[in-house]
Amino acid sequence: MEKNRKKQIVVLSIALVCIFILVFSLFHKSATKDSANPPLTNVLTDSISQIVSACPGEIGVAVIVNNRDTVKVNNKSVYPMMSVFKVHQALALCNDFDNKGISLDTLVNINRDKLDPKTWSPMLKDYSGPVISLTVRDLLRYTLTQSDNNASNLMFKDMVNVAQTDSFIATLIPRSSFQIAYTEEEMSADHNKAYSNYTSPLGAAMLMNRLFTEGLIDDEKQSFIKNTLKECKTGVDRIAAPLLDKEGVVIAHKTGSGNVNENGVLAAHNDVAYICLPNNISYTLAVFVKDFKGNESQASQYVAHISAVVYSLLMQTSVKS
Secondary structure, eight states, rough: OOHHHHHHHHHHHHHHHHHHHHHHHHHHHHHHHHHOOOOOOOHHHHHHHHHHOOOEEEEOOOOEEETTTTEEETTSEEEOOGGHHHHHHHHHHHHHHHTTTTTTTTTTEEEESOTTSOOOOOHHHHHSSSSEEHHHHHHHHHHHHHOOHHHHHHHHHTSSSOOOOOOOTTTTTTTGGGOOOOOOOHHHGGGGGGGSEEEEEEEHHHHHHHHHEEEOOOHHHHHHHHHHTTTTOOOOTTTTGTTTTTTEEEEEEEEOOOOOTTTTTTTEEEEEEEETTTSOOOOEEEEEEEESOOHHHHHHHHHHHHHHHHHHHHHHHHHHH
Protein backbone atom coordinates (compact mmCIF):
# COMPACT_ATOMS: atom_id res chain seq x y z
CA MET A 1 0.00 0.00 0.00
CA GLU A 2 2.77 2.39 1.01
CA LYS A 3 4.72 1.35 -2.08
CA ASN A 4 1.76 2.11 -4.38
CA ARG A 5 1.29 5.51 -2.76
CA LYS A 6 4.94 6.43 -3.39
CA LYS A 7 4.55 5.27 -6.95
CA GLN A 8 1.50 7.48 -7.42
CA ILE A 9 3.35 10.47 -5.98
CA VAL A 10 6.26 9.92 -8.38
CA VAL A 11 3.90 9.65 -11.37
CA LEU A 12 2.01 12.77 -10.25
CA SER A 13 5.26 14.70 -9.81
CA ILE A 14 6.44 13.73 -13.28
CA ALA A 15 3.08 14.77 -14.73
CA LEU A 16 3.25 18.14 -12.99
CA VAL A 17 6.79 18.72 -14.27
CA CYS A 18 5.67 17.88 -17.82
CA ILE A 19 2.72 20.26 -17.55
CA PHE A 20 5.01 23.01 -16.24
CA ILE A 21 7.46 22.49 -19.11
CA LEU A 22 4.61 22.56 -21.65
CA VAL A 23 3.10 25.75 -20.23
CA PHE A 24 6.53 27.43 -20.06
CA SER A 25 7.25 26.43 -23.65
CA LEU A 26 3.95 27.84 -24.90
CA PHE A 27 4.46 31.06 -22.95
CA HIS A 28 8.00 31.41 -24.29
CA LYS A 29 6.81 30.90 -27.87
CA SER A 30 4.06 33.46 -27.38
CA ALA A 31 6.47 35.98 -25.88
CA THR A 32 8.96 35.40 -28.69
CA LYS A 33 6.22 35.82 -31.28
CA ASP A 34 5.01 39.06 -29.66
CA SER A 35 8.57 40.32 -29.53
CA ALA A 36 9.10 39.51 -33.20
CA ASN A 37 5.74 41.06 -34.13
CA PRO A 38 5.15 44.07 -31.87
CA PRO A 39 1.69 45.69 -31.90
CA LEU A 40 0.95 47.93 -34.88
CA THR A 41 0.50 50.95 -32.62
CA ASN A 42 4.05 50.51 -31.29
CA VAL A 43 5.49 50.21 -34.79
CA LEU A 44 3.61 53.30 -35.94
CA THR A 45 4.69 55.29 -32.89
CA ASP A 46 8.35 54.36 -33.30
CA SER A 47 8.37 55.03 -37.05
CA ILE A 48 6.66 58.41 -36.73
CA SER A 49 8.85 59.42 -33.78
CA GLN A 50 11.99 58.84 -35.86
CA ILE A 51 10.74 61.24 -38.54
CA VAL A 52 9.58 63.82 -36.02
CA SER A 53 12.88 63.80 -34.12
CA ALA A 54 14.74 65.12 -37.18
CA CYS A 55 12.38 68.05 -37.75
CA PRO A 56 13.66 71.65 -37.27
CA GLY A 57 10.45 72.51 -35.48
CA GLU A 58 7.74 70.66 -33.58
CA ILE A 59 5.47 68.07 -35.15
CA GLY A 60 2.46 66.51 -33.47
CA VAL A 61 0.78 63.47 -34.95
CA ALA A 62 -2.31 61.41 -34.20
CA VAL A 63 -3.55 58.30 -36.01
CA ILE A 64 -6.84 56.48 -35.46
CA VAL A 65 -7.03 53.14 -37.31
CA ASN A 66 -10.39 51.53 -38.03
CA ASN A 67 -12.05 53.74 -35.45
CA ARG A 68 -10.16 51.83 -32.76
CA ASP A 69 -6.35 51.78 -32.50
CA THR A 70 -4.87 55.15 -31.59
CA VAL A 71 -1.34 56.49 -31.96
CA LYS A 72 -0.13 59.79 -30.48
CA VAL A 73 3.22 61.53 -30.94
CA ASN A 74 3.86 64.89 -29.24
CA ASN A 75 0.19 65.15 -28.36
CA LYS A 76 0.79 66.96 -25.05
CA SER A 77 1.47 70.17 -26.97
CA VAL A 78 -1.17 72.21 -28.77
CA TYR A 79 -0.74 73.58 -32.29
CA PRO A 80 -2.17 76.53 -34.24
CA MET A 81 -5.01 75.13 -36.35
CA MET A 82 -4.99 77.80 -39.04
CA SER A 83 -7.57 76.86 -41.70
CA VAL A 84 -8.14 73.38 -40.28
CA PHE A 85 -10.71 75.13 -38.11
CA LYS A 86 -12.91 75.57 -41.18
CA VAL A 87 -14.04 71.96 -40.66
CA HIS A 88 -15.14 72.94 -37.16
CA GLN A 89 -16.86 76.00 -38.63
CA ALA A 90 -18.74 73.95 -41.22
CA LEU A 91 -20.03 71.50 -38.62
CA ALA A 92 -21.17 74.27 -36.27
CA LEU A 93 -22.90 76.21 -39.04
CA CYS A 94 -24.70 73.14 -40.37
CA ASN A 95 -25.82 72.21 -36.87
CA ASP A 96 -27.19 75.72 -36.33
CA PHE A 97 -29.01 75.62 -39.67
CA ASP A 98 -30.49 72.23 -38.67
CA ASN A 99 -31.86 73.70 -35.47
CA LYS A 100 -33.32 76.72 -37.27
CA GLY A 101 -34.65 74.82 -40.28
CA ILE A 102 -32.54 76.86 -42.73
CA SER A 103 -31.42 75.36 -46.03
CA LEU A 104 -27.82 75.42 -47.23
CA ASP A 105 -29.25 76.56 -50.56
CA THR A 106 -30.27 79.89 -49.06
CA LEU A 107 -28.99 82.68 -51.32
CA VAL A 108 -26.63 85.30 -49.91
CA ASN A 109 -25.89 88.64 -51.61
CA ILE A 110 -22.37 89.83 -50.80
CA ASN A 111 -21.15 93.37 -51.41
CA ARG A 112 -17.71 93.12 -52.94
CA ASP A 113 -16.45 96.21 -51.11
CA LYS A 114 -17.00 94.39 -47.78
CA LEU A 115 -14.51 91.66 -48.71
CA ASP A 116 -10.76 91.76 -48.14
CA PRO A 117 -8.94 91.97 -51.49
CA LYS A 118 -5.59 91.11 -49.86
CA THR A 119 -6.50 87.80 -48.23
CA TRP A 120 -6.56 84.34 -49.85
CA SER A 121 -9.90 84.26 -51.70
CA PRO A 122 -10.48 82.27 -54.92
CA MET A 123 -14.13 83.33 -54.64
CA LEU A 124 -13.16 86.96 -55.15
CA LYS A 125 -11.25 86.06 -58.31
CA ASP A 126 -14.12 84.01 -59.71
CA TYR A 127 -16.66 86.85 -59.47
CA SER A 128 -15.95 90.34 -60.76
CA GLY A 129 -19.26 92.14 -60.13
CA PRO A 130 -19.97 94.59 -57.28
CA VAL A 131 -22.42 92.11 -55.74
CA ILE A 132 -21.68 88.38 -55.47
CA SER A 133 -24.70 86.09 -55.14
CA LEU A 134 -23.93 82.66 -53.73
CA THR A 135 -25.71 80.03 -51.67
CA VAL A 136 -24.44 79.09 -48.23
CA ARG A 137 -23.56 75.72 -49.75
CA ASP A 138 -21.31 77.54 -52.24
CA LEU A 139 -19.64 79.48 -49.43
CA LEU A 140 -18.96 76.27 -47.53
CA ARG A 141 -17.58 74.66 -50.69
CA TYR A 142 -15.18 77.57 -51.21
CA THR A 143 -14.17 77.36 -47.57
CA LEU A 144 -13.56 73.60 -47.45
CA THR A 145 -12.11 72.91 -50.89
CA GLN A 146 -10.08 76.08 -51.46
CA SER A 147 -9.82 77.44 -47.91
CA ASP A 148 -11.33 80.79 -48.91
CA ASN A 149 -10.80 83.30 -46.10
CA ASN A 150 -13.44 85.81 -47.21
CA ALA A 151 -16.10 83.08 -47.27
CA SER A 152 -15.07 81.95 -43.79
CA ASN A 153 -15.03 85.49 -42.38
CA LEU A 154 -18.46 86.21 -43.86
CA MET A 155 -20.03 83.10 -42.30
CA PHE A 156 -18.46 83.84 -38.91
CA LYS A 157 -19.72 87.43 -39.05
CA ASP A 158 -23.25 86.95 -40.37
CA MET A 159 -24.25 83.35 -39.58
CA VAL A 160 -22.54 81.41 -36.76
CA ASN A 161 -19.86 83.25 -34.82
CA VAL A 162 -16.61 82.04 -33.31
CA ALA A 163 -18.00 81.60 -29.78
CA GLN A 164 -20.94 79.52 -31.04
CA THR A 165 -18.58 77.39 -33.10
CA ASP A 166 -16.27 76.83 -30.15
CA SER A 167 -19.19 75.86 -27.90
CA PHE A 168 -20.66 73.36 -30.36
CA ILE A 169 -17.35 71.62 -31.06
CA ALA A 170 -16.88 71.24 -27.29
CA THR A 171 -19.88 68.88 -27.38
CA LEU A 172 -18.04 66.64 -29.87
CA ILE A 173 -14.43 66.48 -28.62
CA PRO A 174 -12.78 67.18 -25.23
CA ARG A 175 -12.85 70.83 -24.21
CA SER A 176 -9.16 70.68 -23.28
CA SER A 177 -8.13 69.53 -26.76
CA PHE A 178 -8.92 72.70 -28.70
CA GLN A 179 -9.92 76.36 -28.68
CA ILE A 180 -11.38 78.62 -31.36
CA ALA A 181 -11.12 82.29 -30.44
CA TYR A 182 -10.49 84.28 -33.62
CA THR A 183 -11.53 84.56 -37.27
CA GLU A 184 -9.20 84.52 -40.27
CA GLU A 185 -9.58 88.31 -40.44
CA GLU A 186 -8.45 88.75 -36.83
CA MET A 187 -5.50 86.38 -37.27
CA SER A 188 -4.47 88.25 -40.41
CA ALA A 189 -4.39 91.53 -38.47
CA ASP A 190 -2.33 89.96 -35.66
CA HIS A 191 -0.48 86.77 -36.57
CA ASN A 192 0.14 85.90 -32.90
CA LYS A 193 -3.60 85.33 -32.46
CA ALA A 194 -3.23 82.18 -34.56
CA TYR A 195 -1.73 80.49 -31.49
CA SER A 196 -5.03 81.03 -29.65
CA ASN A 197 -6.88 78.96 -32.26
CA TYR A 198 -5.26 75.71 -31.20
CA THR A 199 -5.77 71.97 -31.12
CA SER A 200 -4.02 68.85 -29.99
CA PRO A 201 -3.35 66.41 -32.83
CA LEU A 202 -5.69 63.87 -31.23
CA GLY A 203 -8.44 66.46 -30.81
CA ALA A 204 -8.38 67.22 -34.53
CA ALA A 205 -8.17 63.53 -35.43
CA MET A 206 -11.10 62.70 -33.16
CA LEU A 207 -13.31 65.33 -34.79
CA MET A 208 -12.45 64.20 -38.32
CA ASN A 209 -12.90 60.56 -37.33
CA ARG A 210 -16.31 61.19 -35.78
CA LEU A 211 -17.35 63.18 -38.84
CA PHE A 212 -16.74 60.14 -41.04
CA THR A 213 -17.86 57.34 -38.71
CA GLU A 214 -20.80 58.75 -36.71
CA GLY A 215 -23.93 60.80 -37.23
CA LEU A 216 -23.24 64.23 -35.75
CA ILE A 217 -25.69 66.46 -37.62
CA ASP A 218 -28.38 66.14 -40.31
CA ASP A 219 -27.43 63.30 -42.69
CA GLU A 220 -27.64 65.41 -45.86
CA LYS A 221 -25.52 68.21 -44.46
CA GLN A 222 -22.96 65.84 -42.97
CA SER A 223 -22.68 63.97 -46.27
CA PHE A 224 -22.16 67.30 -48.01
CA ILE A 225 -19.25 68.17 -45.71
CA LYS A 226 -17.67 64.73 -46.15
CA ASN A 227 -17.98 64.75 -49.93
CA THR A 228 -16.69 68.31 -50.14
CA LEU A 229 -13.58 67.43 -48.12
CA LYS A 230 -12.87 64.72 -50.69
CA GLU A 231 -12.61 67.54 -53.25
CA CYS A 232 -10.09 69.58 -51.24
CA LYS A 233 -7.67 71.26 -53.66
CA THR A 234 -5.15 72.69 -51.19
CA GLY A 235 -2.05 71.01 -49.78
CA VAL A 236 -1.83 68.09 -52.21
CA ASP A 237 1.88 67.96 -51.36
CA ARG A 238 1.14 66.95 -47.75
CA ILE A 239 -0.82 63.88 -46.58
CA ALA A 240 -2.22 63.27 -50.06
CA ALA A 241 1.17 63.37 -51.83
CA PRO A 242 2.19 59.69 -51.44
CA LEU A 243 -1.39 58.48 -51.98
CA LEU A 244 -2.33 60.18 -55.24
CA ASP A 245 -1.04 57.35 -57.44
CA LYS A 246 -2.38 54.55 -55.24
CA GLU A 247 -5.30 52.67 -56.74
CA GLY A 248 -8.46 52.48 -54.66
CA VAL A 249 -7.38 55.02 -52.02
CA VAL A 250 -9.96 57.67 -51.10
CA ILE A 251 -8.81 60.71 -49.15
CA ALA A 252 -10.77 63.55 -47.58
CA HIS A 253 -8.74 66.24 -45.86
CA LYS A 254 -8.36 69.84 -44.71
CA THR A 255 -5.16 71.80 -44.56
CA GLY A 256 -4.01 74.80 -42.57
CA SER A 257 -1.06 77.08 -43.31
CA GLY A 258 0.59 79.75 -41.18
CA ASN A 259 2.73 82.78 -41.87
CA VAL A 260 6.52 83.04 -41.89
CA ASN A 261 7.77 85.57 -39.33
CA GLU A 262 10.68 88.00 -39.60
CA ASN A 263 13.06 85.30 -38.36
CA GLY A 264 12.09 82.91 -41.14
CA VAL A 265 10.07 80.64 -38.84
CA LEU A 266 6.91 79.08 -40.27
CA ALA A 267 4.17 79.28 -37.63
CA ALA A 268 2.14 76.29 -38.81
CA HIS A 269 1.76 73.77 -41.61
CA ASN A 270 -1.03 71.25 -41.05
CA ASP A 271 -3.18 68.57 -42.61
CA VAL A 272 -5.93 66.35 -41.20
CA ALA A 273 -7.31 63.52 -43.31
CA TYR A 274 -9.69 60.58 -43.31
CA ILE A 275 -8.39 57.86 -45.62
CA CYS A 276 -10.01 54.67 -46.92
CA LEU A 277 -7.76 51.94 -48.32
CA PRO A 278 -8.84 49.19 -50.73
CA ASN A 279 -8.05 46.56 -48.07
CA ASN A 280 -10.98 47.68 -45.86
CA ILE A 281 -8.71 49.64 -43.54
CA SER A 282 -9.71 53.23 -42.84
CA TYR A 283 -7.76 55.68 -40.74
CA THR A 284 -7.62 59.28 -39.64
CA LEU A 285 -4.24 61.01 -39.78
CA ALA A 286 -3.58 64.42 -38.24
CA VAL A 287 -0.19 66.09 -38.70
CA PHE A 288 0.52 69.50 -37.19
CA VAL A 289 3.81 71.33 -37.71
CA LYS A 290 4.60 74.47 -35.73
CA ASP A 291 7.51 76.90 -35.42
CA PHE A 292 9.27 75.27 -38.37
CA LYS A 293 12.67 76.65 -39.33
CA GLY A 294 12.28 76.25 -43.07
CA ASN A 295 9.88 76.90 -45.92
CA GLU A 296 6.47 75.43 -46.73
CA SER A 297 7.85 72.95 -49.25
CA GLN A 298 10.25 71.52 -46.66
CA ALA A 299 7.49 71.30 -44.05
CA SER A 300 5.25 69.53 -46.56
CA GLN A 301 7.96 66.91 -47.09
CA TYR A 302 7.82 65.96 -43.40
CA VAL A 303 4.03 65.67 -43.53
CA ALA A 304 4.17 63.60 -46.72
CA HIS A 305 6.90 61.34 -45.27
CA ILE A 306 4.76 60.59 -42.22
CA SER A 307 1.77 59.89 -44.46
CA ALA A 308 3.81 57.53 -46.64
CA VAL A 309 5.10 55.56 -43.65
CA VAL A 310 1.63 55.20 -42.10
CA TYR A 311 0.17 54.06 -45.42
CA SER A 312 2.98 51.54 -46.00
CA LEU A 313 2.69 50.02 -42.52
CA LEU A 314 -1.09 49.69 -42.76
CA MET A 315 -0.85 48.02 -46.16
CA GLN A 316 1.79 45.61 -44.81
CA THR A 317 -0.45 44.79 -41.87
CA SER A 318 -3.26 43.90 -44.25
CA VAL A 319 -1.01 41.59 -46.29
CA LYS A 320 0.26 39.78 -43.17
CA SER A 321 -3.23 39.27 -41.77
